Amino acid sequence: TDSLNAELLDLALEVARRAGDLLRDGRPADLGVAATKSSPIDVVTEMDVASEKLITDFLAQHRPQDGVLGEEGASSEGSSGVRWVIDPIDGTVNYLYGLPSWAVSIAVERDGETVVGVVAAPMRGETYHAVLGQGAYADGERVRVRPAPPFEQALIGTGFGYVRERRIGQARVLHELLPQVRDIRRGGSAAIDLCDVACGRLNAYYERGLNPWDYAAGALIAREAGALTGGRPGIPASTELTIAAAPGLFEPLQALLEDLGAWHD
Numbered sequence: 203t204d205s206l207n208a209e210l211l212d213l214a215l216e217v218a219r220r221a222g223d224l225l226r227d228g229r230p231a232d233l234g235v236a237a238t239k240s241s242p243i244d245v246v247t248e249m250d251v252a253s254e255k256l257i258t259d260f261l262a263q264h265r266p267q268d269g270v271l272g273e274e275g276a277s278s279e280g281s282s283g284v285r286w287v288i289d290p291i292d293g294t295v296n297y298l299y300g301l302p303s304w305a306v307s308i309a310v311e312r313d314g315e316t317v318v319g320v321v322a323a324p325m326r327g328e329t330y331h332a333v334l335g336q337g338a339y340a341d342g343e344r345v346r347v348r349p350a351p352p353f354e355q356a357l358i359g360t361g362f363g364y365v366r367e368r369r370i371g372q373a374r375v376l377h378e379l380l381p382q383v384r385d386i387r388r389g390g391s392a393a394i395d396l397c398d399v400a401c402g403r404l405n406a407y408y409e410r411g412l413n414p415w416d417y418a419a420g421a422l423i424a425r426e427a428g429a430l431t432g433g434r435p436g437i438p439a440s441t442e443l444t445i446a447a448a449p450g451l452f453e454p455l456q457a458l459l460e461d462l463g464a465w466h467d
């Protein structure tokens with residue numbers, strides 16, 4: 203097991219580095235929107251597609267039996283019990299506008315359990331990774347969550363979906379939460395937000411409506427750094443609701459989000 207996890211980590215780091223280089227060095231000056239998805243503001247650029255192709259070509263060469271799930275449509279079952287969950291650009295809107303907070307996010311599952319997470323953030327010059335049971339790292343240095351502050355001093359990251367009805371609910375939750383905490387951040391990349399919880403740059407993060415490719419790698423990295431992750435009480439992080447926070451802050455945040463009905467639109 204451990205040697206397979208080590209091999210999967212090496213491949214994930216290598217392909218995330220290659221995709222990150224392509225995105226950083228190959229971003230067209232006139233980058234535009236190639237297509238839209240769930241709404242007119244949910245965009246795909248040619249570089250999302252190019253990054254996903256680079257990653258899936260690499261995996262077809264090195265791990266042809268594995269399954270793949272990618273944001274831009276890659277989907278195959280595989281026969282090895284290993285599946286790669288890929289966000290070729292997490293933070294596409296930041297990337298489109300030339301803001302630095304975007305990442306390549308790669309999680310590897312074995313029999314449905316996430317065992318490896320890599321989040322490469324080239325414009326930050328940082329790559330985060332974790333292997334199940336082996337801690338979380340930023341550029342090879344161990345990272346740990348910041349101890350929980352009192353609730354009213356928490357710096358909390360969040361994000362919003364691209365569909366108007368969902369945003370109305372998200373705004374309602376924010377309306378209640380914002381006056382109760384130190385401040386809110388909306389960084390624009392869920393994967394980086396989760397890594398920011400892991401390395402103590404945020405006390406907590408929550409979002410409704412994420413897809414597995416947005417949170418799978420970052421959630422493992424946050425957990426391996428000592429965060430608790432989950433959704434509604436007793437339920438793991440999912441599309442319904444994803445929360446990550448240090449123990450002691452996670453519980454009151456989860457309870458408040460439950461009270462506010464943050465899991466529905």
Ligand code: IPD
Pocket residue numbers: 273289291292293294295360361362363364389390391392393409411412416
């Ligand atoms: C988005 C980012 C954003 C979050 C959205 C995601 P994408 O991912 O993670 O921070 O708020 O919900 O869809 O579309 O840039 O891969």
